[in-house]
Amino acid sequence: MTTYLTQRDSELLGTSNRTDALGHLSIWSEIGRELIPHLTAQTTDVRAFQVLIEILRLWERLVSERPEHAGRLRDVFVLMEQAIARTVALRGLDWPLPGARRVRAGATRQVSRIGLDPDHALLGSQFGNGIYGLYVASARRAGMVTPDHDRLEIETLEVASSTPGLSEKAAGQLIALVRQVLENGGPVDLPTHGSTALVGDVVAMYEDVPLGDHLRQKLVGATHITAALAARTLATEGLPRRGLLSGLQQDISEHADQIQRVIDTEDTLAIIEATFVRLCAGAGEPLGTVASSLPVDLGLLREAHDRFVAVGPLRGGAARLRHGRISTMLDMSTAEAFARSILHLHHLAMDDRRRADWVTEENGILRGFVEIGDVDDDAFNVGQAWWNDYYLYAYTSISRQLADLSS
Template sequence: MTDIDRGGATDSEPCLPYFTDADPALSRSSGGRDPLGLLPVWSAFGRRLVPHIASPVWQINGIKAVVLIQWLANEDAFQSLLATNDAPRNFFRLMEGLIEYWLYHNEQRFCFGRTALGVNKQDFHVTIKTGKTVANGLYQYYRGTCRRAGLVDDDWTVAPSVVEELKRSWPKTASSELVKVLAGPLATANVPLVPEAHLKGTHVAKALEKVFARGTLRTLFQSCLFGKSSQRALLDDFRAIRSAAGEDAPGFDELFGKLRSGELGQDLDYVKRCEPFILVMQDVFDLLRGSPGKKLEGIARDLDQDFAVMRDRATAFLPLGAVLLTSRMKQMQALAALLAGDQSGGPRARLIAFVRELVDYHKRCMTERARDPLVLIESDVIVLPVVGDRDPKSAKKRLSKGTPWMNDYYLNAASSLHAQAFGAVA
């Protein structure tokens, strides 16, 4: 799978970047994603602010593409092509490639595959076995947002209001033409779909032009994608603060300090309590991954000067246990209590206890996924079953500062979509 490309366009509203650049020394690369199982916790608080949109979902056109593909897959005209078990998924893959190609070469906001789409037009093709993100990203990343927003239901039936509008843009002649185009590529992986051969003056091309016109589905998306009025207002404030800052855009810790919302004020406070302790867990874990062969006493000694701030962040995190009642949160609460509680022993002993429990917690997370742990403790010594790729000095520096925040709680992606849905570009 290629890296996610949030796509682009040649219009005046480019997709908006993250605030903070990735720190190569702390990149969460090999060894599996989210080795501490933090996603279920931070996302639960993020969903209070942004109820529907996932982090990789940056383009309104991707949402349009998903509902269009899903609607066509349910239409009678295509059922003869979709009789086998794997045909619907293959249909989605081929349609992704076709639509992304059309968007790219019509200077519209595409979603994935800038490099793949930029080759010679006749060379770009997809098959039912294509594994590149350009033909799988919408299915993998965008469908969940469409379902949560009610644009499709749990059975992947497209909402009647969406279907009604799509039918005004997509004539039966386009479907008839598309059936012929897809028949061969759907039947065998030896037959590629070459979009360039089917998108010059065809009914399909004209229909795509109408579907991806600025106004199509715009009103529906405005009402469905962004939650209730207070959540939409929060996105307005988020964009305004970022725009006012210009090139000196603040990090997320500072940004959340500036956000104000009467109705969502408590939910913003939850984020301010959650993220700093998540960083404590992640940064201490990265410190361990950069310290093979080091004794726990030495790790605790390295953390001595940060104990007070770690304790404060853990103390602020503890009340969230009454807000999110999940097994993962209970495990994280136990970790926080080791730093924040009144246990006997000085800071050094509490830090050692925290490190021990953090490693055990990580082992449990990996066991749940049938994966081997990345860090172990044997005879009070840090052992790495897999060669570590963390810089302990960088991890320590980040722990001390508490920045940059790792998680944006979906606000970056949501604000980009909000700008497209409500702004001059859609």
């Protein structure tokens, strides 16, 4: 199976399935962090970084003016996020960021209010699941937000203040609306007319991303590897992940070993993932029958597995544990032994979380508890198949958006 960088993360088992049936997320996320140190699988839109930084800039202003609200970052952030999202939607623009479903529904009903009760939230647990929850840790790793996640770092604050998303007048209007909710308790109506400073500035900020240059410096040019990756990404639209990384090794040979660690990790993980899916899809069949259908070259896999073992030991506790298990427990002596060892690795991963197995073997028969479609045979090609993401989708998405802004 070849995965392309134009695919959303939801198409990748390692990122889409929050159950992570084999525990591989802990492995590939640590290895991916060596390549892309700041992003996550969810941080895919530069406008979210823009909104995050602008709200934190306005938060600092509000607190300086009204220090009695210093402990209410959560409330201030969700109110400003609601105001920006609903203004964008009511002016006919798409809002693909967290809370999109409720934002679009509200625009259809001409909802233009912000408030702190659940009826006005963009999504459940808006603070944790919205822009703040998904993007603030990445902004902190990129050096834009302080370690406690509630202030902008000095450089970013200076840039955001000299290149504000909202003008002084619009910022004052938004802060006044937020203060009404904080101090009076009830929801307030947003201005909707396009000539209003707040409305015009929100739309312009959302469309133009005035912090584009700063975000490019912090996100795309974060390291030598990420800068080179961005250049290759822009020059190779739609290139598969493996091809992208192989080309990157040629571009920056001094980091070839670092990039090879990603490839060596995936060469084993991808085959285990594909085999697990086939075992799930084969529920009701004898394990031996399904195992005999596996088009895996076990000789090539043993060689790949040796390289996988050499990637470790990993630093994170879960990553080290699961890398160690695969290193010592993956049995490639026969196809049936290989399949059975993957069932065991899956059971251990589920037992770690105290969750039920997806598939088990009972009296030689596979018994399944989830419905999963099978994969094509090319998903078993050692050294060619690719399954997990290593933050590559998020990075290519961000780098392409920033390139579009500067074109």
